[in-house]
Amino acid sequence: MLHQHSAWPAGRPAPPVGPAGAGALNARGWTSDGAAVEHSIEVRDVHKSFGSFQVLRGLNVGFVDNAITTVLGPSGTGKSVLLKHIVGLLEPDHGEVHVFGKDIWKVSEEERFQLRKRFGVLFQDGALFGSMNLYDNVAFPLRKHTKLSEDAIADRVMQRLKEVGLERSLSKAPGEISGGMRKRAGFARALVMDPDVVMFDEPDSGLDPVRTSLLNDLILQMHAEHGGTYILVTHNIPTARKVSDYVAAVWQGRLVHYGPTEDAFASDDPFLRQFLSGDSAGPLGMD
Ligand SMILES: Nc1ncnc2c1ncn2[C@@H]1O[C@H](COP(=O)(O)OP(=O)(O)O)[C@@H](O)[C@H]1O
Ligand SMILES: [Mg+2]
Numbered sequence: 001m002l003h004q005h006s007a008w009p010a011g012r013p014a015p016p017v018g019p020a021g022a023g024a025l026n027a028r029g030w031t032s033d034g035a036a037v038e039h040s041i042e043v044r045d046v047h048k049s050f051g052s053f054q055v056l057r058g059l060n061v062g063f064v065d066n067a068i069t070t071v072l073g074p075s076g077t078g079k080s081v082l083l084k085h086i087v088g089l090l091e092p093d094h095g096e097v098h099v100f101g102k103d104i105w106k107v108s109e110e111e112r113f114q115l116r117k118r119f120g121v122l123f124q125d126g127a128l129f130g131s132m133n134l135y136d137n138v139a140f141p142l143r144k145h146t147k148l149s150e151d152a153i154a155d156r157v158m159q160r161l162k163e164v165g166l167e168r169s170l171s172k173a174p175g176e177i178s179g180g181m182r183k184r185a186g187f188a189r190a191l192v193m194d195p196d197v198v199m200f201d202e203p204d205s206g207l208d209p210v211r212t213s214l215l216n217d218l219i220l221q222m223h224a225e226h227g228g229t230y231i232l233v234t235h236n237i238p239t240a241r242k243v244s245d246y247v248a249a250v251w252q253g254r255l256v257h258y259g260p261t262e263d264a265f266a267s268d269d270p271f272l273r274q275f276l277s278g279d280s281a282g283p284l285g286m287d
Pocket of ligand 1 (some may be wrong): 050079
């Protein structure tokens with residue numbers, strides 16, 4: 001599970017090419033000449049309803065490995081539900097979720113549990129344990145999932161806390177620090193197991209523009225240092241523009257766009273244009 005740092009050159013990773021001299025990725029995560037691209041995270045035709053309400057309606061997406069993809073889309077469109085499917089917390093009614101080449105619902109519970117360890121997840125508020133100080137919060141996954149000695153754990157925890165600028169706050173409780181610091185602590189915890197995939201669900205919600213910008217810098221810096229496939233759900237368009245290599249757009253339970261960030265911002269697609277500009281005129285209404 002150790003990252004090969006040399007595998008992630010600086011700058012934006014090139015889109016993967018398929019086996020048969022393939023072209024650009026289209027919205028379904030396939031190359032333009034129809035060849036399938038290998039992705040560590042692949043969602044195939046996933047449908048999910050809650051009661052009679054259809055949330056995901058045939059969602060297909062393959063996330064580009066070792067790149068940062070932002071997932072954009074209106075509220076209530078199924079972005080968080082998508083993340084929960086990827087990490088195996090929700091099971092599709094129909095369709096498949098493949099992670100690292102395995103259909104997560106066709107493996108044993110034990111194997112699914114092992115696969116989940118390769119993910120780091122940062123939810124909105126950092127989801128820290130209120131009764132533990134920051135050090136113990138960051139150490140928690142290591143104590144739970146590894147047999148590392150407390151000395152080895154201390155090395156890793158201190159390294160992560162330093163990277164997010166919290167080494168001097170290690171004995172503080174989450175309730176004693178600011179929202180921005182809680183997110184950084186959550187980020188340190190999400191990275192402590194050296195995950196191959198890091199998912200952020202609206203990490204910038206509730207942060208002022210300056211703290212959002214600092215968090216974005218931190219995301220870029222950590223990605224440059226550790227590599228990995230980052231999937232970031234955000235409503236913040238400047239965040240999407242600044243941090244992402246690729247933009248995925250979800251609307252009405254389906255993927256409507258996946259491509260390099262600059263293409264998304266230059267696109268003529270009415271949905272993308274309206275969503276990226278925050279315009280009230282366009283296909284998006286209040287429903
Ligand atoms: N566990 C659940 N039970 C019932 N409804 C849910 C559940 N999770 C999500 N939903 C509904 O699914 C829709 C999509 O939710 P979500 O993925 O959270 O949207 P968003 O794109 O804003 O992240 C919402 O209408 C939400 O109320
Ligand atoms: Mg959400």
